[in-house]
Amino acid sequence: xxxxxxxxNETGRHLAVLLEDIPHVRLLNTGExxxxxxxxxxxxxxxxxxxxxxxxxxxxxLTSDHFATLTSLPVAPPVPPRPPPRWNIRRxxxxxxxxxxxxxxxxxxxxxxxxxxxxxLTAAIQTAATTxxxxxxxxxxxxxxxxxxxxxxxxxxxxxxxxxxxxxxxxNPNNLRLLQEVVARARQVSLRAKEDKWLEWCATxxxxxxxxxxxxxxxxxxxxxPPRPAAHPHPQQEAERxxxxxTSRGSSNQLPLHTRRTQQQLQPHRDEAVREAMEVADxxxxxxxxxxxxxxxxxxxxxxxxxxxxPYSMLAHAGPAGDAALLIRQVSGRVxxxxxxxxxFPMLAELVPRND
Numbered sequence: 001x002x003x004x005x006x007x008x009n010e011t012g013r014h015l016a017v018l019l020e021d022i023p024h025v026r027l028l029n030t031g032e033x034x035x036x037x038x039x040x041x042x043x044x045x046x047x048x049x050x051x052x053x054x055x056x057x058x059x060x061x062l063t064s065d066h067f068a069t070l071t072s073l074p075v076a077p078p079v080p081p082r083p084p085p086r087w088n089i090r091r092x093x094x095x096x097x098x099x100x101x102x103x104x105x106x107x108x109x110x111x112x113x114x115x116x117x118x119x120x121l122t123a124a125i126q127t128a129a130t131t132x133x134x135x136x137x138x139x140x141x142x143x144x145x146x147x148x149x150x151x152x153x154x155x156x157x158x159x160x161x162x163x164x165x166x167x168x169x170x171x172n173p174n175n176l177r178l179l180q181e182v183v184a185r186a187r188q189v190s191l192r193a194k195e196d197k198w199l200e201w202c203a204t205x206x207x208x209x210x211x212x213x214x215x216x217x218x219x220x221x222x223x224x225x226p227p228r229p230a231a232h233p234h235p236q237q238e239a240e241r242x243x244x245x246x247t248s249r250g251s252s253n254q255l256p257l258h259t260r261r262t263q264q265q266l267q268p269h270r271d272e273a274v275r276e277a278m279e280v281a282d283x284x285x286x287x288x289x290x291x292x293x294x295x296x297x298x299x300x301x302x303x304x305x306x307x308x309x310x311p312y313s314m315l316a317h318a319g320p321a322g323d324a325a326l327l328i329r330q331v332s333g334r335v336x337x338x339x340x341x342x343x344x345f346p347m348l349a350e351l352v353p354r355n356d
Contacts, residue, residue: 019045023048024048024049025045025046025047026045026046026048026051027043027044027045028044028045028046028054028056028071029042029043029044030056030057032057032058033067034058035065035066035067036065036066036067042066042067042069044056044069044071046073050073050075053073054071054072054073054074055071055072056070056071056072057069057070058070084309085135085136086135086136086309087129087133087134087135087309087311088133088134088135089133089302089311089313091133091134092129092132092133092313092317093132093133094132094317096131096132097128097129097131097132097133097317097318097319098128098317098320100124100127100128100132101124101128101318101319101321102319102320102321104124104127104128105321105324105325106321108120108124110328117325117328121322121325121326122308125310125314125315125318125322126308126309126310129310145190147197147220148193148194148196148197150193152189153186153189153190153193156182156185156186156189156190157186159182159185159186160183160186163175163178163182163183164179166178166179167179201217205217287327288327290323290327293323293326293327297312297315297316300312
């Protein structure tokens with residue numbers, strides 16, 4: 001099977017049996033020697049899905065005692081997922097948004113479950129947003145300076161923005177001169193970054209550059225949008241796998257047996273101490289007032305939303321119904337211990353891509 005001129009041995013027979021017993025693995029070697037002494041045990045194994053159009057060859061010049069091998073796999077890059085739809089907050093009809101929440105709150109009966117109250121409020125805000133706020137058109141935006149943008153360019157652009165704000169706030173000849181100097185310096189840095197990137201890009205071409213790569217480079221240099229490969233082909237599964245690894249490493253089962261027995265002995269006393277502490281009255285054991293809720297609301301610029309897609313501006317414009325729904329949660333919600341409702345470890349993770 002391995003086209004070896006040497007006598008078979010136990011290791012080779014074991015390897016051959018393994019390759020024959022694994023149906024989804026294919027050997028790409030063609031029988032050509034991969035060693036100066038004629039050996040052929042520099043093996044290239046791929047899955048059967050990739051082996052259909054794979055090309056395997058020995059490099060003609062890169063040699064030592066082992067010959068270099070080239071493997072070409074015709075694998076298309078993963079298609080980047082479309083960005084999730086977003087609400088166009090700038091075109092929001094907040095009066096209609098508040099009216100929708102008022103209509104929901106008029107007929108709403110809060111359940112006893114605190115988590116269900118949270119889900120109901122989130123669904124009501126999303127429904128009101130769908131009614132009163134149009135959606136943004138999906139697009140793949142990219143920076144025009146993406147191909148030479150680096151930390152130095154970013155720093156000088158930041159300085160330009162600072163001096164522009166300073167001149168707008170205090171328009172005098174001194175600030176104007178400072179702004180002109182900073183802009184001129186930023187242009188010099190950008191030109192130098194462009195030149196360095198052009199030289200670095202041109203240095204990648206050689207007699208081995210394929211025609212397809214040349215055309216892709218030409219399209220890139222002409223200003224076409226760069227491809228945006230996905231950060232991971234399966235982000236949700238990868239996040240859950242990493243979370244599972246984290247929980248297994250942080251589990252108490254990893255501790256020595258003596259430590260686990262000590263924890264089991266101390267656990268009832270710790271639970272009792274926590275229950276006693278929960279019964280002790282404190283000056284902070286009172287519901288939030290409406291004034292405190294208004295002060296806690298963020299009025300600044302919206303940041304990246306979570307998985308529910310609700311930004312700060314929606315909470316700020318929720319109106320009396322939204323405030324009442326937020327305040328009623330702390331009245332009906334009961335204090336729980338970690339053994340009742342709060343999970344010990346997060347077993348599921350959710351990745352939210354940034355809109356850069």
